[in-house]
Amino acid sequence: MRDAGAHVRVGDLDETALLARVVPLMPTRALLGPGDDAALVAAPDGRVVATTDVLVEHRDFRRDWSSGADVGWKAVAQNVADVAAMGGRCTGLLIGLSVPTDLPVAWVEDFARGVAAACAHLDAVVVGGDLSAASEVVVSVTALGDLGGRAPVLRSGARAGDVVAVAGVLGRSAAGLRVLQRGGSRSSAEEDLVGAHRRPRPPVAAGPAAALAGATALMDVSDGLLRDAGRIAAASAVTVELTTAGALGEWARDLEQRLGRERGHGVALVLTGGEDHALLGCFPPDAVLPVPFAPVGVVAATSPHGVLVDGRTWAGATGWDHFAR
Amino acid sequence: MRDAGAHVRVGDLDETALLARVVPLMPTRALLGPGDDAALVAAPDGRVVATTDVLVEHRDFRRDWSSGADVGWKAVAQNVADVAAMGGRCTGLLIGLSVPTDLPVAWVEDFARGVAAACAHLDAVVVGGDLSAASEVVVSVTALGDLGGRAPVLRSGARAGDVVAVAGVLGRSAAGLRVLQRGGSRSSAEEDLVGAHRRPRPPVAAGPAAALAGATALMDVSDGLLRDAGRIAAASAVTVELTTAGALGEWARDLEQRLGRERGHGVALVLTGGEDHALLGCFPPDAVLPVPFAPVGVVAATSPHGVLVDGRTWAGATGWDHFAR
Structure with missing residues (x-):
């Protein structure tokens, strides 16, 4: 030795x-x-x-x-x-x-x-x-x-009329990865994103809080919001209608400011970036959203079941696959 | 695709x-x-x-x-x-x-x-x-x-006077590995050993049975009997005195017959071969050993704490290390 x-x-x-x-x-x-x-x-x-x-x-x-x-x-x-x-x-x-x-x-x-x-x-x-x-x-x-005696909150319980909400922030890990891939020097705003990529901070206390607040469906956003919301949509046989008018748009603008990139790129990062480990939940319309959940959409019964962004199908790539070439 | x-x-x-x-x-x-x-x-x-x-x-x-x-x-x-x-x-x-x-x-x-x-x-x-x-x-x-409400059976509970017993058979996985390493054609007796290496069959029902029978210490033999018995000895501050007169000797002779090798090699395989996933237990002297435990030694208070084979310290190698070069 x-x-x-x-x-x-x-x-x-x-x-x-x-x-x-x-x-x-x-x-x-x-x-x-x-x-x-x-x-x-x-x-x-x-x-x-x-x-x-x-x-x-x-x-x-x-x-x-x-x-x-x-x-x-x-x-x-x-x-x-x-x-x-x-x-x-x-x-x-x-x-x-x-x-x-x-x-x-x-x-x-x-x-x-x-x-x-x-x-x-x-x-x-x-x-x-x-x-x-x-x-x-x-x-x-x-x-x-x-679970503290509570029922587990599954992906399959979302119902038409539910509010869709996210605890945590989306897109930051993927943005941090892009900064690392780009290389070169980093601004402090970019350094924050790299930190989010290296050390995601899932809002774990929001999980039990969501269960107590009556969440009908809950999951970890690990593969990107669109892909993971699609899993709730499939398991619950509903459509998740996301809107970029609120929190999603704010997060996208923050990313664009940090990255100094053209308008529109931030939304893609927020919708498809994985590994932030935010929590995605669905709540009955009369539920009080627990902190730090922010509303990002609603659940609808429309068919085919899937995910809409501002009323339309998202045209770009939707997330991460371990075996993609 | x-x-x-x-x-x-x-x-x-x-x-x-x-x-x-x-x-x-x-x-x-x-x-x-x-x-x-x-x-x-x-x-x-x-x-x-x-x-x-x-x-x-x-x-x-x-x-x-x-x-x-x-x-x-x-x-x-x-x-x-x-x-x-x-x-x-x-x-x-x-x-x-x-x-x-x-x-x-x-x-x-x-x-x-x-x-x-x-x-x-x-x-x-x-x-x-x-x-x-x-x-x-x-x-x-x-x-x-x-655990079905029972206390877990640890490595640290062995006491002087306990009977040491093994459920399962030792040395077969290591012998099967040697057959694979040697290469060439295999007898059916050797094929059995290769099968034991590829598909160990731990006597899992013997675990709860040992607990019910009052086992004072219990562990899985994954790294070889000497090394794993040494862990019970260290955790319980006792000496495990093994004897090759009974089951250990029988297993060794069976291996020697199967391998057609010189006398003495089988004992080394039984004592140091890993990955059979037999269970090693210590039982109070008045306990009835549950099937399929076979006695292989006794626990003594003698110091320094360790493992003896037929009253002597084992001179050869004692087992497997993941990082050994």
């Missing part, structure tokens, strides 16, 4: 030594674990919400664009957002991390600190995990959650 | 089309899911057991030695074994699968069939998952479980 300085690689340590460096950096709090064959997590209402997402280097992140801490943050944030999207709160995370043996140990430590920072921000803890070697960094996170 | 024949690659389909082929092949049964942002799984006793393991191509399996179905089987088996090792029964699996875009779709379908076969054998179901692209196949499985 070489000296424990900045140039130590993962392959210089055995698994036990590496875990001894990394585990203490993360918040671990559960009935039991990590350390035994499995963790034990409270499931107060007799059911457990469970979701898993995998992030792969070169596909979901680039190590020259995101630090280890950014990757750890994002992996936690998007999974906790999925629990919130059911109306639940996160009760524990299991983190599988596969890394190349020539990766600096400092990167793994940085990853753990990013996990810890996201957990602190999102009120989550790590209850288990696994560490192994691979050709590229692969992060797989499973998030567990509790 | 090309024709849906044997030569279709993952990258020829979009994510939705690929999922539509794969998901129906797997047993999915839960309160809810897959299909929404998260699954909902029953947690009858108000707690949930949770564990995660990652399998990486080239490290944990080779596609020329194991079929997609073998990999799916193994990923399920080793995670369900971890739930059993707490004394629990599996209530749901979440499966993250990352695959190269040039991988045949048929491999992914075969993987799903192997998951289904293991689930049928081990009484498990799939409740969620994620599918993404990567440079090599990476499988991350999270298993959830229920």
